[in-house]
Amino acid sequence: MLGRLGNVLYWAGCIFSVIIVGVGLYIWSVEPNARKEPLVFILVIGGLAVVGWAIGWAFRYVLAGPQAKPQQTARNTRSGSV
DSSP, X not given: OHHHHHHXXXXXXXXXXXXXXXHHHHHHHHOGGGGTSHHHXXXXXXXXXXXXXXXXXXXXXXXXXXXXXXXXXXXXXXXXXX
């Protein structure tokens, strides 16, 4: 149950990050003052997006545990086939 909550909070963090980037792009396109200091603007928007994603990732890691990598299985076990 907590694993599912962790995944939901992770996706909420991802959606928050996408919204922040979208709002940043909108502000960049309509607000001329945003273009005066482009590096600061990009760092602030990018920083907020990364923080939102990192908080979601931390919730998922704490509540769901580390995600195991799927094991690879051989599709064709005959020798000599590619």
